[in-house]
Amino acid sequence: MEGGAYGAGKAGGAFDPHTLVRQPHTILRVVSWVFSIVVFGSIVNEGYLNSNSGGEKFCIYNRNPSACSYGVAVGVLAFLTCLLYLALDAYFPQISSVKDRKKAVLSDIGVSAFWAFLWFVGFCFLANQWQVSKPKDNPMNEGTDAARAAITFSFFSIFTWAGQAVLAFQRYQIGADSALFSQDYMDPSQDSSMPYAPYVEPSAGPDPAGMGGTYQQPANTFDTEPQGYQSQGY
Numbered sequence: 001m002e003g004g005a006y007g008a009g010k011a012g013g014a015f016d017p018h019t020l021v022r023q024p025h026t027i028l029r030v031v032s033w034v035f036s037i038v039v040f041g042s043i044v045n046e047g048y049l050n051s052n053s054g055g056e057k058f059c060i061y062n063r064n065p066s067a068c069s070y071g072v073a074v075g076v077l078a079f080l081t082c083l084l085y086l087a088l089d090a091y092f093p094q095i096s097s098v099k100d101r102k103k104a105v106l107s108d109i110g111v112s113a114f115w116a117f118l119w120f121v122g123f124c125f126l127a128n129q130w131q132v133s134k135p136k137d138n139p140m141n142e143g144t145d146a147a148r149a150a151i152t153f154s155f156f157s158i159f160t161w162a163g164q165a166v167l168a169f170q171r172y173q174i175g176a177d178s179a180l181f182s183q184d185y186m187d188p189s190q191d192s193s194m195p196y197a198p199y200v201e202p203s204a205g206p207d208p209a210g211m212g213g214t215y216q217q218p219a220n221t222f223d224t225e226p227q228g229y230q231s232q233g234y
Contacts, residue, residue, distance in 0.1 A: 040075025046143035112165035
């Protein structure tokens with residue numbers, strides 16, 4: 001059950017790319033990876049315009065450099081995060097430690113939820129700065145499609161990352177129902193915390209080592225003449 005709950009294959013199994021690409025969370029990671037490329041690529045390529053005076057370039061979002069910087073930073077970091085967790089998905093079936101698997105799934109929940117929040121902030125920030133942008137700053141409407149694309153795919157990224165968090169939480173719940181996930185399994189015979197050997201029923205046959213049965217008092221050990229006062233015949 002553990003292998004099915006936390007990734008393709010069984011713990012310690014070989015990497016199977018065909019099974020990996022069919023995993024819903026892997027598909028969402030690839031989609032999020034593509035969206036991040038669109039966001040930071042659109043801003044880097046067409047998000048900065050030349051000023052009318054021929055000076056330095058300015059951000060297309062209301063001349064606010066923070067808006068462009070935020071969009072590029074979030075896009076690049078999301079791109080790298082997707083690659084990291086895609087590599088984790090590929091390596092996951094080979095993780096034999098239950099604790100390590102649990103940590104991986106919990107980190108997936110936290111990171112995905114955090115990135116959904118960052119994309120929500122980015123969408124609101126870029127959309128607001130785009131609405132208050134002055135037409136006179138861009139009379140030729142240069143880069144407007146790229147600016148809208150960055151806003152649109154920032155919005156889509158909220159749901160792809162939130163979907164990853166939901167799928168990771170479902171995987172955690174499925175694994176939590178398994179005893180192998182909640183605690184490390186240990187063979188009782190190998191448990192050093194057990195101070196005494198398990199009870200063994202005494203066998204009917206001979207016990208050369210003297211360890212198999214329970215204690216029995218030897219017969220006739222104290223079979224002597226009864227002691228005490230006895231009447232004497234005179």
